[in-house]
Amino acid sequence: MDKQQTMNLFSPSGYAMPFEADENTPIEVARKHGRYTNERTGEEGFFHGMDFRVRRGTWLKALATGIVSGISSDTQKGFSLIVNYPNYADGKRSSYDVTYSHISEAVCNFGKNVKAGDNIARCDGLLHIEVRFNGEETDPLEFLTMIRDNLIVNSQTDMSGANPEIATLDFDVHTPYDAQQGEIDQLMMRYFGSYMTDLLKGNYHVPGNTERDLRDVIAEGARGGAYYEHTPSMLNPLGLGQRSFSIIERVQTILITDFLNYLALMHRVFLSSMSEIEKKKLLTGL
Structure with a gap:
């Protein structure tokens, strides 16, 4: 099984998006992953991760079956929590590490096992997410799109009596x-x-x-x-x-x-x- 195939994460507990948003509140992306040019100075740089603007106190969710693998704090990103999501499709030989930064409090201790949809932390208003696949940096938007697609297939399978072909x-x-x-x-x-x-x-x-x-x-x-x-x-x-x-x-x-x-x-x-x-x-x- 090659790297591209194992990047499709299989989670026994299903999937969830990183936070819940009200239907009337559009998801606001504050900054995207990738290269950028500073409009004021003209300098080029690379933004690692992706920023979302959310309401202060919003619950952050475990995206899949995983384990809390790190808790840290620094002056730029504030309080951060890392969850490792192993891929059960290849015997957990590959995995994603997702870092949630700018959180106000974590409700999961180091080593805590989590499943899709579990509350793991509260956000302070700006959510920064970084994603690594087997240690290699990955665009969070690509990863979250994969999570969303898997969530759609699982939910439609449940609704249709185990018929995944409607998605x-x-x-x-x-x-x-x-x-x-x-x-x-x-x-x-x-x-x-x-x-x-x-x-x-x-x-x-x-x-x-x-x-x-x-x-x-x-x-x-x-x-x-x-x-x-x-x-x-x-x-x-x-x-x-x-x-x-x-x-x-x-x-x-x-x-x-x-x-x-x-x-x-x-x-x-x-x-x-x-x-x-x-x-x-x-x-x-x-």
Whole structure:
């Protein structure tokens, strides 16, 4: 299992965001992680971590199953608390260390075991978070996005009776079938179950050229760095981002084409917009 795969944190107790916010109170990011230029002096620098403005006294939460691994204080960041979140997916060989700074009080002692959603400290109005993965600095926004995605998958799984497939990524990608997408969605609702069943039972065989095209596109994406643009999560296990859009579009086109091929061969069902020549081509493979 490589580093990029193990960055998707698995937590037995689930996941939680770092603090609770009122629905009517927008989350205010005071400063982002990364390079910056001082507007007054023009000097460049690098900001380690991420700052949030929250109400004084806001409870800070454990993000996942972990252990309080450090408590410290300094003149710049004030009172800080560190929680180590091991990844249970790889036997705890990898882990995240999350530092919460500018806290007014900690309610967890050193060595305390915590689970997702536990109160661990109170904030003094400005929350500074730093994240390290196996000791290497990581953008907190990437980490918190991963936590949020895993939280979405877990909550939707619970709501849907252990069906995690209702949580999906919403990418703005397009295929040659965009104009017929509504009709295709209806056909999938009716026939997708039988499509998968016939694939598994061997009643329908994916054409060799379709398998080859799919492998080629996926391999091309790996060579071109289309994957792991972001920290992987349950919702986005390959860390897909804008770099992968063209790959996603081509994969979707291949999969939709194969589904239409299945409908023609196994059910004699065609898109209403297809001409007789297109129908014949599907039936004969010519």
